[in-house]
Amino acid sequence: MTQFNVASFLSERALTDPNAPAVCFVKERSLIENFFSVFSFTNSKRNPEYDQLSFLELDQSVNALVHNLSQRGVKAGMRTLLMVKPGLDLIQIVFALFKIGAVPVVIDPGMGIARFFQCAKQSKVEWVLGKPLAIGLARWFFSGLDNNKLISTGRNFARAIRTELGKHSYSARSVEADTLAAVLFTSGSTGAAKGVRYTHGMFYAQVQLIREAYSIEAGEVDLPMLAVFALFNPALGMCTVVPEMNPSRPAQVKPRKIVDSIDRFQVTNSFGSPTLWKLVTDYCEREGRQLPSLKRVIMAGAPAPQNLLTRLQRLLPKGEIFTPYGATEALP
Structure with missing residues (x-):
């Protein structure tokens, strides 16, 4: 059965x-650390400490x-x-x-x-x-x-x-x-x-x-910019990197943090809306950065402009972009 x-x-x-x-997730800071980070110009640039569960x-x-x-x-x-x-x-x-x-x-x-x-x-x-x-x-x-x-x-x-x-x-x-x-x-x-x-x-x-x-293989690394998509990863055998972003205000995400996480953990898969990927693409073009570890970008949640797809593809020397239908279009 x-x-x-x-x-x-x-x-x-x-x-x-x-x-x-x-x-993999960012370690929570103590109240004292949070207090000093408000007044520290250097701390905001520092790479965060991560913890992980097997x-x-x-x-x-x-x-x-x-x-x-x-x-x-x-x-x-x-x-x-x-x-x-x-x-x-x-x-x-x-x-x-x-x-x-x-x-x-x-x-x-x-x-x-x-x-x-x-x-x-x-x-x-x-x-x-x-x-x-x-x-x-x-x-x-x-x-x-x-x-x-x-x-x-x-x-x-x-x-x-x-x-x-x-x-x-x-x-x-x-x-x-x-x-x-x-x-x-x-x-x-x-x-x-x-x-x-x-x-x-x-x-x-x-x-x-x-x-x-x-063609997802066990052991791959995913950075899901929509929280619900992380729920597939344990079943797929993929490691989830929890992105540094406020899920209630996704348009305010700091693209540098997303790109840094992709580089740091050699992320191979990432889901996000066109709005989020536009922020990441704008940042990468401005800073001269690419996303060589990504095998696939999955973009959904709204129409994906052709211009954005073309620009983002230039940043993916080893990756592809997919624009599937989501729950709104395909599920009961």
Whole structure:
């Protein structure tokens, strides 16, 4: 019987290549470091410190989350709104919910608070996981939801997860192809935000098709400039480099940071909107930089101007540009 739950791919990778890097992310600075960086002209130019998790460490973290959430009462089929930081937090929690068989609801924070919670209410969520401030907002918007179902992922939660690391091993729940896996909302940048119902069979098929269509190999490195695309990487065996950018204000990204990360980690794959790639292209042309490590750029989310494609291709001596349809055009 086919195991359609893509969380099983993470556990397999943790067994076959446990020490391979799974996620690279900027280390969080202390309050003192953040304070001094405001007044330091040199610190803002300094390369940030990165940390990483291997596939084994990522799977152990996911298992600790599965244990914690299951103890709280999160069960298969329950819709769970995520209000967590894109990158490592999002990847860990989504794969924990997949293992349980619960249904993560992921909404683009860039659409604004009112529209965000309007989408959340439409999704009929039963649980909410988020940072303390986000949970405070959720209490106001979901006044009828039991307080025990509003889970703050603050310091106490993180401490509880750390104490469970390495103590538990959970297999991904067996599911049918048509079992609901997640509700992922489009950005709403080209119209009303659309909640796409992903089944486990759809995720499973997409992983296979993406791997074959783009000739992606395990061990490649991805820098996804749309957080939701990082969710495919553990299943594809790719390392995720979490970009230095505010996902709620993508147009304000500093292109130097993106290009520096691509160079530093020898990124082979990257997804982004035409707006983001225009910023990167403008910067590279201005500074005389190229992107030799990139094998492929995937550009979607809005129409891609031919002029931009031509200019960007000049910066990719070994790479190709793909402009596929996205969820708005292709999914129910």
